[in-house]
Amino acid sequence: xxxxxxxxxxxxxxxxxxxxxxxxxxxxxxxxxxxxxxxxxxxxxxxxxxxxxxxxxxxxxxxxxxxxxxxxxxxxxxxxxxxxxxxxxxxxxxxxxxxxxxxxxxxxxxxxxxxxxxxxxxxxxxxxxxxxxxxxxxxxxxxxxxxxxxxxxxxxxxxxxxxxxxxxxxxxxxxxxxxxxxxxxxxxxxxxxxxxxxxxxxxxxxxxxxxxxxxxxxxxxxxxxxxxxxxxxxxxxxxxxxxxxxxxxxxxxxxxxxxxxxxxxxxxxxxxxxxxxxxxxxxxxxxxxxxxxxxxxxxxxxxxxxxxxxxxxxxxxxxxxxxxxxxxxxxxxxxxxxxxxxxxxxxxxxxxxxxxxxxxxxxxxxxxxxxxxxxxxxxxxxxxxxxxxxxxxxxxxxxxxxxxxxxxxxxxxxxxxxxxxxxxxxxxxxxxxxx
Ligand code: ATP
Numbered sequence: 001x002x003x004x005x006x007x008x009x010x011x012x013x014x015x016x017x018x019x020x021x022x023x024x025x026x027x028x029x030x031x032x033x034x035x036x037x038x039x040x041x042x043x044x045x046x047x048x049x050x051x052x053x054x055x056x057x058x059x060x061x062x063x064x065x066x067x068x069x070x071x072x073x074x075x076x077x078x079x080x081x082x083x084x085x086x087x088x089x090x091x092x093x094x095x096x097x098x099x100x101x102x103x104x105x106x107x108x109x110x111x112x113x114x115x116x117x118x119x120x121x122x123x124x125x126x127x128x129x130x131x132x133x134x135x136x137x138x139x140x141x142x143x144x145x146x147x148x149x150x151x152x153x154x155x156x157x158x159x160x161x162x163x164x165x166x167x168x169x170x171x172x173x174x175x176x177x178x179x180x181x182x183x184x185x186x187x188x189x190x191x192x193x194x195x196x197x198x199x200x201x202x203x204x205x206x207x208x209x210x211x212x213x214x215x216x217x218x219x220x221x222x223x224x225x226x227x228x229x230x231x232x233x234x235x236x237x238x239x240x241x242x243x244x245x246x247x248x249x250x251x252x253x254x255x256x257x258x259x260x261x262x263x264x265x266x267x268x269x270x271x272x273x274x275x276x277x278x279x280x281x282x283x284x285x286x287x288x289x290x291x292x293x294x295x296x297x298x299x300x301x302x303x304x305x306x307x308x309x310x311x312x313x314x315x316x317x318x319x320x321x322x323x324x325x326x327x328x329x330x331x332x333x334x335x336x337x338x339x340x341x342x343x344x345x346x347x348x349x350x351x352x353x354x355x356x357x358x359x360x361x362x363x364x365x366x367x368x369x370x371x372x373x374x375x376x377x378x379x380x381x382x383x384x385x386x387x388x389x390x391x392x393x394x395x396x397x398x399x400x401x402x403x404x405x406x407x408x409x410x411x412x413x414x415x416x417x418x419x420x421x422x423x424x425x426x427x428x429x430x431x432x433x434x435x
Pocket of ligand 1: 191194
């Protein structure tokens with residue numbers, strides 16, 4: 001499928017089925033902002049939960065945090081964002097469009113003119129005022145990354161959890177960047193969600209943990225069903241490394257328009273804790289009882305985008321096939337990511353079938369995310385579930401009242417099996433891999 005076609009199909013599907021809507025549409029839209037609809041909010045939450053589960057819940061060396069989005073300029077002075085978080089910007093003198101200099105080859109992609117201004121630095125942080133007075137003393141920033149929350153709480157967390165290196169602090173939340181050229185749907189937006197973890201280690205162990213984490217993170221995407229061919233690791237060479245980094249690997253995904261970063265894993269050395277120690281006057285160090293010496297740990301950071309990653313899962317899952325001569329669209333999503341795991345489909349709206357369907361919904365919905373659909377023909381209902389990736393449909397027919405059994409239909413194969421209602425929960429748990 002041509003790249004443009006695939007993107008158009010995914011964007012249309014997202015709009016048509018309530019996954020992602022362009023924001024403020026009734027007002028003509030608003031600058032690359034998006035709203036996650038009833039199905040999108042379920043899927044995005046699933047992406048974040050899958051990350052949290054593997055990064056926090058299943059580990060005893062990582063704890064969570066939810067730090068504030070509004071932040072003092074002092075944080076961003078220390079982190080280097082006020083001085084360095086800039087993109088080189090050029091204006092096209094012909095059509096007045098503005099571009100990131102490093103995204104274009106000296107020619108305006110809109111009008112083709114080579115008459116561009118010199119590149120200027122443009123700070124990407126959103127600035128606002130906290131309180132009623134708009135003066136220098138009340139300047140605040142919306143965080144452009146979640147990472148700094150972990151560094152400024154390093155001491156709090158050491159004291160309250162009694163963790164010792166190697167240990168990590170993880171956070172999922174919104175970040176804001178005034179991107180000059182947002183685009184490619186939710187790949188690059190000004191408001192987005194990140195999933196970041198700062199893993200604090202003894203300096204000598206940093207190279208080992210760096211390798212451990214980029215392998216671990218690659219495996220996460222593979223476990224959730226992205227094909228290995230659609231992923232690659234890209235090591236930054238010396239010239240590309242950020243000023244704080246002793247090594248960076250990007251995990252990239254083959255988007256329809258080319259490779260794009262899903263996540264960066266960096267060895268940030270002791271840059272951040274050092275910088276905040278120097279600026280705040282608090283010593284952000286770990287006192288090692290085995291040597292009786294304090295030291296500043298190194299940090300390995302896997303930093304991923306939740307919204308961007310959700311889009312990669314959608315692209316990877318999108319498929320079309322033919323069933324009895326009809327083309328159908330389907331999302332081959334892992335059951336853990338699909339907005340609904342189960343759709344409950346009563347064949348008729350008549351009693352007592354409806355009551356039975358309600359009972360089944362009540363029994364399954366505490367365990368699985370369930371849709372309930374009693375509209376249109378059963379064939380149409382299956383198609384609607386296929387295109388939003390629901391792995392299992394449970395059909396309740398008149399025979400169910402006699403044999404106390406229902407039909408489970410599989411999204412990928414369309415195979416159907418008859419299952420006793422009494423064993424439905426455990427049967428679904430088994431086929432969905434739920435535990
Ligand atoms: P890029 O080079 O694409 O601008 P970055 O290297 O600046 O990304 P990081 O600062 O490492 O990105 O942020 C970590 C992750 O956050 C990225 O890998 C990406 O998944 C996500 N991310 C960053 N900027 C955006 C954005 N504007 N919109 C959506 N996701 C983003």
